[in-house]
Amino acid sequence: MSLPSDAEPSTDDQAARAAWLYYVGGLTQDQIAGEMGVSRQRAQRLVSRAVAAGLIHVRLNHHLASCHELEAALRDRFRLVRCRVMPGLGADRDPVRAIAPAAATEMERVLREPRSLVIALGTGRALRAMVEALSPMEAPQHRLVSLIGNIAPDGSASYFEVIMRLAEKVRAAHYPMPVPVVCETAEENATFHSLGPVRKVRELARAADVSFVGVGQMSDDAPLLTDGFLRPAELHEVQEAGAVGEVAGRIFDANGRYLDLAINHRLGGLHAPSAGPKRPVIGIAAGPSKVVAIAAALRGGIINGLVTDEPTARGVLGL
Numbered sequence: 001m002s003l004p005s006d007a008e009p010s011t012d013d014q015a016a017r018a019a020w021l022y023y024v025g026g027l028t029q030d031q032i033a034g035e036m037g038v039s040r041q042r043a044q045r046l047v048s049r050a051v052a053a054g055l056i057h058v059r060l061n062h063h064l065a066s067c068h069e070l071e072a073a074l075r076d077r078f079r080l081v082r083c084r085v086m087p088g089l090g091a092d093r094d095p096v097r098a099i100a101p102a103a104a105t106e107m108e109r110v111l112r113e114p115r116s117l118v119i120a121l122g123t124g125r126a127l128r129a130m131v132e133a134l135s136p137m138e139a140p141q142h143r144l145v146s147l148i149g150n151i152a153p154d155g156s157a158s159y160f161e162v163i164m165r166l167a168e169k170v171r172a173a174h175y176p177m178p179v180p181v182v183c184e185t186a187e188e189n190a191t192f193h194s195l196g197p198v199r200k201v202r203e204l205a206r207a208a209d210v211s212f213v214g215v216g217q218m219s220d221d222a223p224l225l226t227d228g229f230l231r232p233a234e235l236h237e238v239q240e241a242g243a244v245g246e247v248a249g250r251i252f253d254a255n256g257r258y259l260d261l262a263i264n265h266r267l268g269g270l271h272a273p274s275a276g277p278k279r280p281v282i283g284i285a286a287g288p289s290k291v292v293a294i295a296a297a298l299r300g301g302i303i304n305g306l307v308t309d310e311p312t313a314r315g316v317l318g319l
Contacts, residue, residue, distance in 0.1 A: 016055045219239075238263060
């Protein structure tokens with residue numbers, strides 16, 4: 001039996017080892033440097049790299065009083081069934097990194113339910129980060145279903161589609177929405193939705209027991225624009241009509257009312273199931289550009305659960 005070789009470890013190998021020693025072993029950066037034979041500065045960079053690259057996931061087990069107060073205020077004002085507020089990371093940091101572990105915890109809570117559930121999912125960066133932060137588990141009793149199409153304008157799979165990644169992690173049956181995110185015409189969209197398999201997926205999505213959705217803003221940095229699903233002229237048109245946000249591609253105004261827009265007849269998804277005490281629709285979103293959209297979605301009852309960070313929660317409550 002041959003022993004493992006002494007091949008030079010990769011940078012990711014070193015980063016993973018450094019993070020393991022720091023977060024699990026409780027070693028200081030000086031101790032890690034001595035253990036690994038590197039400088040203290042190198043040890044610090046390796047730990048930072050491991051977290052940034054998702055080689056190790058860090059979760060906060062202490063509930064900060066300030067976060068608890070914001071959660072209570074959001075629950076009271078919007079009658080939320082679920083709410084998690086995480087500490088902010090600072091103005092120059094990606095807020096998605098702050099909320100992804102908490103969103104993963106919420107998803108894991110649902111996946112541990114022994115009874116069979118239909119779990120509906122939107123798309124987007126925040127939901128993708130949630131899935132990446134999720135611990136692998138066996139949850140074959142559940143069914144996962146998409147609320148929105150998974151085909152990009154160029155025919156490729158949508159980059160931020162999450163249902164396949166989630167299904168791989170939890171071993172659950174999954175039902176993607178096999179249609180374009182947005183069609184060129186309403187007639188083309190209607191043709192897709194007349195297909196038997198698509199109708200079955202839509203029926204399953206409407207029956208969802210719990211939904212996890214992103215909340216997109218409709219400002220000039222709207223995800224529907226930056227991801228290539230809307231043209232600038234179309235974005236300006238819906239802005240003129242009062243659009244402030246979208247959930248699963250469905251666009252709404254400042255009061256959380258879905259707008260009757262021509263673009264809606266070209267979108268391949270469907271409205272998130274109606275939120276209720278027994279059918280949570282949990283929004284996963286944070287960042288200053290999303291404050292108005294999140295507040296509108298809460299105000300209109302499009303979502304009745306929220307995972308966000310402190311600055312966003314304060315912004316929503318301040319409107």
